[in-house]
Amino acid sequence: MTARPENVHQARILRLLRQEGPRSRAELGDVVRLSRSKLALEFDRLSALGLVEQAGLAASRGGRRSGVVRIASHLRFVGIDVGATSIDVAITNGELQVLDHLSEPADVRAGPTAVLNQALKLLGDLRSRETAAEIHGVGIGLPGPVSFREGVPVSPPIMPGWDRFPVREVMSEELGCPVLVDNDVNTMALGELHAGLARSVGDFLLVKIGTGIGCGIVVDGEIYRGVSGSAGDIGHIRAGEHGPTCACGNTGCLEAYFGGAALARDATIAARSRRSIFLSERLAEKESLTAEDVGAAAASGDADAVRMIRDGGRRVGEVLAGLVSFFNPGLVIIGGGLAGLGHALLAEIRGVVYQRSLPLATGNLPIVVSELGGTAGVIGAAGLISDHLLSASP
Amino acid sequence: MTARPENVHQARILRLLRQEGPRSRAELGDVVRLSRSKLALEFDRLSALGLVEQAGLAASRGGRRSGVVRIASHLRFVGIDVGATSIDVAITNGELQVLDHLSEPADVRAGPTAVLNQALKLLGDLRSRETAAEIHGVGIGLPGPVSFREGVPVSPPIMPGWDRFPVREVMSEELGCPVLVDNDVNTMALGELHAGLARSVGDFLLVKIGTGIGCGIVVDGEIYRGVSGSAGDIGHIRAGEHGPTCACGNTGCLEAYFGGAALARDATIAARSRRSIFLSERLAEKESLTAEDVGAAAASGDADAVRMIRDGGRRVGEVLAGLVSFFNPGLVIIGGGLAGLGHALLAEIRGVVYQRSLPLATGNLPIVVSELGGTAGVIGAAGLISDHLLSASP
Known part of the structure; x- marks a missing residue:
């Protein structure tokens, strides 16, 4: 068990060093606004706790050269991103x-014991390759609703056997270190905040378009979870008046129009009706079609596939336009497996949002595709536990 | 100019006394978590600054009776709520x-000079009736977009002549005290937070249905304004696929379906076509119809008026259902002039939200009509300036 910072000044110094990298004491003093002697005292304590270390001397600012400090180089955080x-x-x-970083195919429907054992095995492989055997904390992202406070999934629709399984408790006991569990859109949003396009943005949305559709909400640099932890669950917002029936029982949900599952369904219909020759041939080769096949069809110029992506982008854009008017974010990042479907999707989303949302809300609003791709989730999960461990212990 | 608290402890004590009323020093000590001697020191400073005062002795808790303190009784805040x-x-x-409290008819289209002079006259009348002539700060709510930071309205659609008029500066100079200006949905939300149904709720929405429709967003007890201050501008969210054309140029905006202006338009059509006898007779008596006439028609059992209110409630409910899924608030309060249209409106909004939003988000979600009515805006505006004056000076 590693020590945690003892007060808010120490926590502030650690977060700065985590975000900005090694800094001279003089530079940190300018930001943290502590007297020279108080700052020296906090550094000594952090050093004794094993949380910071010396890293040489800075270039002179005119007087004596200031010592450079950095976050302790032995610290190790683990991010686990469980997808469908x-x-x-x-x-x-x-x-x-x-x-x-290791990645493997897995089936979340195999249940928590099998899936968490697979994650533990991957982590074991990583640790055997890495010199530092000690890990200081683990963050886990799951593809469904999570009670963050309790560290358990709550009625996750695509995760049979996981409902209220004590993921945090089991993993913490297994690994002997602190563990936090969250919904994967929240860990992806944290990944963008720590290492992605949102590094300098306080209020932003991360829209994940994968098998389903969800949204991570960041307010003032912190994940906003809502009163019962379900904030950002936008996949079941109505995106049309006479839409397809959704797994949730309602009609016209955004997810019923678009997302990996909806696109696979529409692709199969287009293939069977032979409306799309490309998809028909693909279906003849394989047992089933996925969103990737639609992407490949669109890339080959298949008109039906392009139409599916544009229609989907328009639905996402219409829901997002309302959320942009409501929330007035500084940035919207599109992530998840379908974000890679190409420019047509992004162009359609942008077109609808810029046309439908208020000018005051869209004036300086970038809508971009994540540059982190598959690593947003693991970086964010590691960020989640580091946020916890680098905050002042209560 | 009244003093402001010197540090966060003093600010915390003042906010507690403002919210909870007079308290014994012992009770405050339990909450503020300062040592007995430090607490005594802060009280002495607050007393010297004229911000708190003694109010007798509390009942004994076993030992010496503890002194009761309260926020200084001479403090006076002013709330000004400018409506359309x-x-x-x-x-x-x-x-x-x-x-x-004084209220007068006014026309916001008369421009800032006329309207602010009318407000100053009303305030003069109030001050001549009140013994305490000194006021310590003024909050102002305006019916349009406001740059909170600059204290000016920004392109407000129903307020000709007000664009970028320096309301805060002019009023502060005129009154010789600090002034803050905000959008009226934000001041209404603050009113609910300080004195209304949201007193114990951190994250909630205040939906104002007046001439137009807007939403105040409270996150963790603070107004959320978004990156350019336009958060909560929900009147132009699309509420249907082939809706009426809105003043903003788009079609299907929520405000184009419902709100005071839309209801007056629909009532006039119903009256002219003689579909509603009640409204036809009203229109013959008066020059024009308003939302109140629709309310009166519905109360008399006019089927067309009831249908208009239910249709409008359904549109509001559909937009709100999406926002509830996204934001997962702890409470939704319906306010504004049309909130008084009766139970049919509330029933329709509730029906759609409870049916369309996620069960996790609606499980414990009350949707209620404001109990403050016309006073939410002025209490919230006074709360806005008191939040500022009772926070630690930088």
Whole structure:
């Protein structure tokens, strides 16, 4: 068990070093606004706690050269990103830089014991490759609703057997270190905040378009979870008046129009009706079609596939336009497996949002595709536990 | 110019006394978590600054009786609520209790000079009736977008002549005290937070249905304004696929379906086509119809008026259902002039939200009509300036 900072000044220094990398004491003093002697005292304590270390001398600012400090180089955080069909595990240093990363196909429907054992095995492989055997904390993202406070999934629709399974408790006992569990859109949003396009943005939305559709909400640099932890669950917002029936029982839900599952369904219909020759041939080769096949069809110029992506982008854009008017974010990032479907999707989303939302809300609003791709989830999960461990202990 | 608290402890004590009323020093000590001697020191400073005062002795808790303190009884805050067709001005004490309140018809289209002079006259009348002539700060709510930071309205659609008029500066100079200006949905939300149904709720929405429709968003007890201050501008969210054309140029905006202006338009059509006998007769008596006439028609059992209200409630409910899924609030309060249209409106909104939003988000979600009615805006405006004056000076 590693020590945690003892007060808010120490926590502030650690977060700065995590975000900005090594800094001279003089530079940190300018930001933290402590007297020279108080700052020296806090550094001594952090050093004694094993949380910071010396890293040489800075260039002179005119007087004596100031010592450079950095977050302790032995710190290790782990991010685990459980997807519907894959597991990613990464080890980061204290600055949340990924040191090593493994990814494997997995089936979340196999239940928590099988899936968490697979994650533990991947983590074991990573640790055997890494010199530092000790890990200081683990963050886990799951593809369904999570009670963050309790560290358990709550009625997750695509995760049979996981309902209220004590993921945090089991993993913490297994690994002997602190563990936090969250919904994967929240960990992806944290990944963007720590290492992605949102590094300098306080209020932003991360829209994940994968098998389903969800949204991570960041207010003033913190994940906003809502009163019962379900904030950002936008997949069941109505996106049309006479839409397809959704698994939730309602009609016209955004997810019933678009997302990996909806696109696979529409692709199969287009293939069977032979409306799309490309998709018909693909279906003849394989047992079933996925969103990737639609992407490949669109890339080959298949008109039906392009139409599916544009229609989907328009629905996402219409829901997002309302959320932009309501929330007035500084940035919207599109992530998840379908974010890679190409420019047509992004162009359609942008077109609708810029046309439908208020000018005051869209004037300086970038809508972009994540540059982190598959690593947003693991970096964010590591960020989640590091946020906890680098905050002042109560 | 009254003093402001010197540090966060003093600010915390003042906010507690404002919200909870007079308290014994012992009770405050339990909450503020300062040592007995430090607490005594802060009380002495607050007393010297004229911000708190003694109010007798508390009942014994076993030992020496503890002194009761309260927020200084001479403190006076002013709330000014400028509506499209009315001005409300109230004076409150330090606990935000309304001591006196005046309301007059007004026309916001008369421009800032005429309207602010009318507000100053009302305030003069109130001050001549009240013994305490000094006021310590003024909050102002305006019916349009406001740059909170600059204290000016920004392109407000129904307020010709007000664009970027320096309301805060002019009023502060005129009154010789600090002034803050905000959008009226934000001041209404603050009113609910300080004196209404949201007193114990951190995250909630205040939906104002007046001439137009807007939403105040409270996150963790603070107004959320978004990156350019336009958060909560929900009147132009699309509420249907082939809706009426809105003043903003788009079709299907929520405001184009419902709100005071839309209801007056629909009522006039129903009256002219003689579909509604009640409204036809009303229109023959008066020059024009308003939302109140629709309310009166519905109360008399006019089927067309009831249908208009239910249709409008359904549109509001559909937009709100999406926002509830996204934001997962702890409470939704319906306010504004049309909130009084009766149970049919509330029933329709509730029906759609409870049916369309996620069960996790609606499980414990009350949707209620404001109990403060016309005073939410003035109490909230007074609360806005008191939040500022009772926070630690930088």
